[in-house]
Amino acid sequence: MPTDATLPARARAGDELRQAALEQFATVGFAATSLQQIADHAGYSKSSVLYHYASKEALLEAATTPAIEKLEVLVAEFAAGRRSDAARGAFIARFVDLLLGERLAVHLFVSQGHSLRGIPAIERGNAAIRVLADAICTGASLAEQMRFGVALAGATYALVAGATFFDDDEMSQLVTSYSDDDVRAALIDVLTELLIPAAGR
Amino acid sequence: MPTDATLPARARAGDELRQAALEQFATVGFAATSLQQIADHAGYSKSSVLYHYASKEALLEAATTPAIEKLEVLVAEFAAGRRSDAARGAFIARFVDLLLGERLAVHLFVSQGHSLRGIPAIERGNAAIRVLADAICTGASLAEQMRFGVALAGATYALVAGATFFDDDEMSQLVTSYSDDDVRAALIDVLTELLIPAAGR
DNA sequence: ACAGAGTCTGACCGATCGGTCAGCTACCGT
DNA sequence: ACGGTAGCTGACCGATCGGTCAGACTCTGT
Structure with missing residues (x-):
């Protein structure tokens, strides 16, 4: 049950993860941020992060x-x-x-x-x-x-x-x-x- | 065989490790720096680092x-x-x-x-x-x-x-x-x- | 010569890391 | 009604992390 049905699911999840990652990377540091933390903050699982982004580096790039x-x-x-x-x-x-x-x-x-x-x-x-x-x-x-x-x-x-x-x-x-x-x-x-x-x- | 026999061994090793740690922490980041890297840069083993400093945090503090x-x-x-x-x-x-x-x-x-x-x-x-x-x-x-x-x-x-x-x-x-x-x-x-x-x- | 403290190290431990994979679910075109 | 695909997940993998520990080596005081 999506919170916002008007948005395509793909872009929504990707954006949420990108935003959560940016916040963590900026405040905690890239090395000190785990994929698990990003997933938790965005409300997904670690596997989902790696489904949308090929690697931690790719997520930083995005x-x-x-x-x-x-x-x-x-x-x-x-x-x-x-x-x-x-x-x-x-x-x-x-x-x-x-x-x-x-x-x-x-x-x-x-x-x-x-x-x-x-x-x-x-x-x-x-x-x-x-x-x-x-x-x-x-x-x-x-x-x-x-x-x-x-x-x-x-x-x-x-x-x-x-x-x-x-x-x-x-x-x-x-x-x-x-x-x-x-x-x-x-x-x-x-x-x-x-x-x-x-x-x- | 110490490189500088005039210095007491204890202080020399401690200082070298502290300096190496400071360099790594500052340039690579605390989270991204491993005790092994610090040991390598100072020419000691990881165990030696933890002999002179109780933990990675204690090393940062020093x-x-x-x-x-x-x-x-x-x-x-x-x-x-x-x-x-x-x-x-x-x-x-x-x-x-x-x-x-x-x-x-x-x-x-x-x-x-x-x-x-x-x-x-x-x-x-x-x-x-x-x-x-x-x-x-x-x-x-x-x-x-x-x-x-x-x-x-x-x-x-x-x-x-x-x-x-x-x-x-x-x-x-x-x-x-x-x-x-x-x-x-x-x-x-x-x-x-x-x-x-x-x-x- | 010997005992003991100080220094240093390799082997090892549990935890956690980034990343892979097979499978589950829900939706969509036909 | 049904096959396919997109989105998502838990279980799992090897590597590496910080940290522990028992022992080896050197030096010193006696």
């Missing part, structure tokens, strides 16, 4: 691919485009939106991207980050590289990891008590301040 | 405790002291030095602190971070919270994770090609710019 594709598009456009202040501003806004829209995948990627080498989906993300880093670093001073690194890594970690950090044991008087819109605006301000010298204060 | 104690001291002094610009400046410099001096432990803590809940040593570190966050957030605007979050998380991640990110597969034309002193100076500049409005440009 869970991260959408976010990585968005990142690739964003990075490619930034790398190709001009470095004008307007282009930077647009990049910042889209970057923040990507962070907010794909919190779990980004968190997974940021904190485990290094230790999950060799998995194709992760490697694609690493490659995108490298392209971004190259675009930032070519012809930039160490100070400017540092500004970019601090800004992007800081925004990423403050939002994604920081949010999950305070979420579970106490409902935190912190970031989570603000709406995503407020956070988005404040974050864009800080990044703009850091990366667009002319526009800031 | 590997992280020094860095966490330094963090606790730093945070406690910052939380107790005044919020003057001078105090902030001193905090920034000491924070950066802690990052640079304890790269591996910080990386471990930052990227796995959330998933390793319940382990006492990790919990101590999380508590310290929480104290720091409270000290920053009480009576601060969202924008200011965001500035602090981005600055500290960004500095941490850009340095520690960024360095290990580019290290292995290519010797990187990036951060690692600069001396620690250069990085330290540039990083302190960026953080000062962000956190001490008066002092910046």
Whole structure:
């Protein structure tokens, strides 16, 4: 008896498992997450997980691919485009939106991207980050590289990891008590301040 | 036949194992690191690891405790002291030095602190971070919270994770090609710019 | 020379991991 | 009414995990 008869069973189960896997991978870690845990969280059996996804790795790939594709598009456009202040501003806004829209995948990627080498989906993300880093670093001073690194890594970690950090044991008087819109605006301000010298204060 | 006969055997083996464990935990992840790997990297047997440390958890605790104690001291002094610009400046410099001096432990803590809940040593570190966050957030605007979050998380991640990110597969034309002193100076500049409005440009 | 403590190791244990497989059930086209 | 297929599951497999244990080797004090 399906809870939602309007959806095709195949896609529903697949999506539920993918979502449960993403949550576990991001919060507990890929290596520390067992297929049994994912199955339990989604309300299926371990065998069902392996029916829908060929392996644990394939499940990771399915869970991260959408976010990585968005990142690739964003990075490619930034790398190709001009470095004008307007282009930077647009990049910042889209970057923040990507962070907010794909919190779990980004968190997974940021904190485990290094230790999950060799998995194709992760490697694609690493490659995108490298392209971004190259675009930032070519012809930039160490100070400017540092500004970019601090800004992007800081925004990423403050939002994604920081949010999950305070979420579970106490409902935190912190970031989570603000709406995503407020956070988005404040974050864009800080990044703009850091990366667009002319526009800031 | 010891390689360094001047050192007492007990401390030497213990230190070597602790260091090897820290490296593996930080780069591969705690859950994904087996005692066998640690033993291999340090040149001992798995049994030896468990002779010197009662369990895998105890090994993690031994590997992280020094860095966490330094963090606790730093945070406690910052939380107790005044919020003057001078105090902030001193905090920034000491924070950066802690990052640079304890790269591996910080990386471990930052990227796995959330998933390793319940382990006492990790919990101590999380508590310290929480104290720091409270000290920053009480009576601060969202924008200011965001500035602090981005600055500290960004500095941490850009340095520690960024360095290990580019290290292995290519010797990187990036951060690692600069001396620690250069990085330290540039990083302190960026953080000062962000956190001490008066002092910046 | 000998006893004993400290260091180290291989063999072994139960538990759990990712993954395979045969079979059960429900639905669908004919 | 019935064969086929998609979705799902429990039983099972070899490998590997963290951890235990009894013994081997070395060094030291007497």
